[in-house]
Amino acid sequence: MLEDMRLFAAIVEQRSLNKAADRLNLSQPALSRRLSRLEAELEVDLFRRIGKRLELTPAGKLTYEFALDLRRFHGDYLQKLNAFKSTEAPVATIGASLTTLQTTLPELITAMTGKHPNLEIKAVTGKSHEIATLVKERKVDFGIVASSVVDDPGITSLPLFDDHLILVLPRKHILLERTHLEMTDLNGLPMILFAPGTWYRTLTDELFRTYKLKPDVRMEIDSFEAIIRLLSACRAGTLLPKSYLREQVLADNDLYLVRIRELEETNRTTSLIHGDPAWLAPSTRYLIEETTAYFARRTGPGIE
Known part of the structure; x- marks a missing residue:
């Protein structure tokens, strides 16, 4: 159930089956099959299709709320579990471009530490290409940059919001x-x-x-x-x-x-970037999901 809810939440937050499939390293048909299997198991339709857009049904909205609760409970569990692994407080290192550091990071850090008081967040600044290098070298857990890194197979880029x-x-x-x-x-x-x-x-x-x-x-x-x-x-x-x-x-x-x-019309997309998902610790994966969900709530629904 946890994995199914994670896939479902990704579809909602990425606003597209294709984008969610890319983020999850699944093919779009495979993700569609997982969604159909989940709907069959729950015996409800989670989305209604309107043209090329997907719109959450009332049952879908309820399920998304449950998915968020489940993710939060799971994240809290992982954070508490860390206490048995180390005597140190959990630490997340985020790479950020200078512009992002001033515009985006303060509110995000406030939201994250407010929700997880024991979480210690460190920030490393640099230009976008420098942050991408730090991500690939695993010197930061993930990066937030005012651009997408789409031409590097070693980087996964998740759009967060548009700016101008x-x-x-x-x-x-x-x-x-x-x-x-x-x-x-x-x-x-x-x-x-x-x-x-x-x-x-x-x-x-x-x-x-x-x-x-x-x-x-x-x-x-x-x-x-x-x-x-x-x-x-x-x-x-x-x-x-x-x-x-x-x-x-x-x-x-x-x-x-x-x-x-x-x-x-001077549009620029701020994106979260991370490296190979296979190398992501569960706590880092959770923080990435929390971050994308935070910005999805700020920009509102609308799924293609």
Whole structure:
């Protein structure tokens, strides 16, 4: 039952039979057969097919809740079992790109340690390709990067959520006297940008080249928090990942978000990457499942 619930939860969270099969190292027909066998055993339909999409039935929603409970109980059991294996607290080492460290990791660590108080989480930072190398060399348990690593057979990449750039201005900025802003308004705009070397800055520079924009770059800083704090004082704007911009951050610094269609098209997928599943410890596999479920709950349902 535990394995069946694990497969079923993966289908729900990956929103696709094909993606779930890839993640589980199964063929899509084999996974479909396992799902059919589970439905036959439970004597209910877990999904209804609407075109190319799968939608959970009421019985499917109940079963998914049970699968989450079962996974949590199993994870708690594994964590407690570790106490008999070692006198040390369980440790998870996560590799993260610098951007991810600032935008995604704090909330994830808070959620994980809140649920598992004895869990100790360590973080190793680097560029996405460096994190991928650490994953392959088993120097970190898994990585979270703002990209997918699809061209390396030694890496499994699980999409977590999509992100895009957004224009941030001080609430009293002169541009906000206008009702509508376009990409051309960034030309010559005083801006504070993230320091070069990350996917986020690369994406920003590509955007400027594409639209032939030359903003007035006043500062380049490798801290989102520092950028946020300096915007009002410098009367400057910036482009930041939407995932970083919490309501409280904006309110505390008297900032305003400006929606520009072209910026919303600067999509980037943040992914969890791990190595050969055969080498994953049960506790690591559980944390990976917990992480993917955490982001699935944040982004909401919708299964293809």
